[in-house]
Amino acid sequence: MADASLVQNDTEADRPGGPGGARDGEIAAAAQRRRLWRRVFQLSPITLLYVVGLILPYLYLLRMSFNIYDPMLVFREAFALDNYIKLLTDAFYLQIVAETIWLGVAVTLFTLIVGYPIAWQIARAKSHVKSLLLAAVLSPLLINLVVRTYGWLAILGDNGILNGWMLDLGLIGSPLPLSNNFWTVVVGLGHVTLPFMVLSLVSVMESLSDELLEAGENLGASTFQIFTDVVWPLTWAGVGAGSILVFCFSISAFVTPALLGGGHVSTVSTLIYEKFTFSVNWPVGSALVFILLAMNMVVIMIHGRLFRHED
Amino acid sequence: MIPRISLSLWTTLTLIFLLGPLVIIVGGSFTEAPHVTFPPEGFTLKWYAQLMEREDFLESFIDSMVLAVAATAAATILGTIAALALARENFKGREAFRAFLMSPLILPTVVTGVALFQFIRLLEIPSNMLGLIIGHTLITLPYVIRTVGAALVGLDKSLAEAAEVLGAKPARILFQVVMPAIAPAILVSVIFAFIVSFDQVTISIFLTGPDVMTLPIRIYTYIEFAIDPMIAAVSTLLILFAYLLVVGLERAFGLDKVFGKKG
Known part of the structure; x- marks a missing residue:
């Protein structure tokens, strides 16, 4: 990809001189060759890493998703759509896809309800209170995901603090039984994703002017009316940006559903892990990977449709 | 008035929700009870003593350090070169190429982990460490490219031009004008990359093997079976570690710069 774009580069700013003599043309050609080599030299190491570490592995998974599972040989070389057809028709898999989407929706709503008021508080606060609140909201991001999940296990487990x-x-x-169920996972994922939602909302709310709210008040609107008619429509873009971040993170998350779900909550991600480790069904696991990527892409496209005018 | 009070109350509750688990872990690591309690029962350091005797945790800590240092070094060097090239060169498809370089941030990490896991198995690479370094470098590179790239955008172009007019060679401009100006951004991305790599779980879980197991994965496999305060002790040490890094950063550069906000 990079090399293709490197070859056909040429910009008006770089091109020296005009259509001069043959000598000028030679110098220009030499300069362009040098520039080309410089780019190749600078960008080829990183391109190589991405090809080896990202493109080829993804292509290999794509190829694997057309193979057929075989209990004896792990997989049989084939070029069949069987895995995809199975995933999209079998009730077991469809239910897991539905549960994954429902998890994403639940976490998004959770972070929106919990995060909207605090984001408003942060956006409207004076500068030193604001940095303190922001630091508090961001600080969980520095804590290891496993450690945070462990914290929730310690709180919600059977021997946990709440029960105690x-x-x-x-x-x-x-x-x-507060742990090992769907809502435990929602709380855990909500804790992980809340900073993303709050940051997205704060960046939009900060641009809302005080005069606008005062105007509403002076015209006799109630607090509720100001919220529904002024604040909510104007922060809609932040709601959208935060929601897509939280939703995509939640449907792709693995560690939190696996640990807090205690094996009782299956999402596409935990199923992918299960297919590649315990049941060694690589073809179906690979097809699931592309179902997950497609889910992410559909959501991003829907977001693009809904928020096209706002941007 | 009532909306204002309820707003403050809600904010307080949200802060308790966000910070509560961390407070409970730190407090729980000193408890005398056999499971995490809050407020802690009595005061003891026995969970820390128990942790120090666990050689597997110490080995995992060393594995995590080696991996994070290697991935950070690779990502910083490759990412800085790429950011410099992207800022200086102007070729067709540059923005698409930049988006491609940022893609590990957008792709689900569980998928990247699985893909690398399968590919390494296909190539029959015997070392798990190599796969881990590749995975962690890919995951940390976008942060380096973004941080260094932002610093280069803010860089005053006339500085390099002045040096050129005065007859400095390109290499000299790079090392005596550009590099000193972006050095803080490079240091910030070193620390960011280190934290991201050290904390990485999802990719690591597919790539660890008998020869390497990172600390987060060690904790992960431990708490699948037992939730005792020893994990609270190791978690407390990790929390302390992260905060020390960030406080150091904040002292050196200020928080706004670290989080790339405000502008």
Whole structure:
């Protein structure tokens, strides 16, 4: 990809002189050759890494997704659409795709509801309070994903802190099953993705002028009306940008659903892991990879449609 | 008035939600109880003592350090060269090429992990470390290209031009004019790349093997079976480690620059 674009480069700014004599042409050609070599020299190491580490592995997976699973040989060379047909018709797989989408929607709504007010608070705060709040919101990003997930296990587990508190207070007689279910995963993913949502919202809310809100107030609008008629429409772009980040992250997440779901929550990602490790079904696993990529792409396209005018 | 109070209340609750797990982990690492409690029961350092005796955790820490240093070095060198080339050269498809270089950030890491895992198996590369270094370099490169690229955009072009007019050779302009100006950005991306690599879980989980297991994966496999306060102890050390790095960064450059916000 890079080399193709390197060969046919030429820009008006770089081209020296005009249609001069043969000597000028030679010098220009030499200069252009030198420029070409310089670009190849500078960009070929990184291009090589991307080809070996990204393009070829993805192409190999794509090829693998057309092979056929064989319990004895792991896979049989083929060029069939069987895996895709199976994934798109089998109720088991369709349900997992549906659950993955539902997880993405739930986490997005969660971060939107939790994050919108605090984002507003940050955008409207004075500068020192603002940097303090921003630092607090961003700080979980520095903590290892496994460590944060462990924190939620410690809070929500059967021996966890919430259960301990409720037992001590006599509210419950035996521990409640707070962990290993869909909503535990939503809370865990919400914790991981909330900073993305808040940052997207803050960047839009900051551009909202105080005069606009005062105008609404002076015209006698209630707080609720100001929100629905002024604030919400004007922050819509931030809602969209944050939602797509959170949604795509959530449907592709692996660590949080695997640990907090405790094997009871299956998403496309956890299924991909399962197909490549325990059940060694590479062809179906590879096809699942491209289903996941397609899901991401569809969401990005829908986002592009919905928010085309705002940008 | 009521909306304002409820807004503050909601913000407080959100902050508790965000920071609560971290506080509980740190507090829980000192508890005398056999599981994490909050507030901690009594005070003990026995979980830290237990952690220090675990050679597997120490080996994983060393593996993570070696990997993070190697990936950071590779990403910083390749990324800085690429950012310089992208800023200076003007060729057709440059923006597409830049987007391509940023793609590891957008592609699901679980997919990149699986793809590398399969490809390394296909090539029959015996070392897991090599695959891990390739994966981590790819994941950290976009951060380097973005940070150094942003610094180059802000760079005053007339500086390099003045040096050229005064007769400096291109190599001299690069090392005596451009590099000193972007050195802070390079240092920021070194620390960023290091943190990203050190914390990476999803790609690593596919690429670890009998010869290397990074620290996050060691913790991952441990908590699949047991949730005792020893993990709170190692987590506390990791939290401390991350904060020390960032506080150091903040002292040196200011937080706005670190997070690339404000402008």
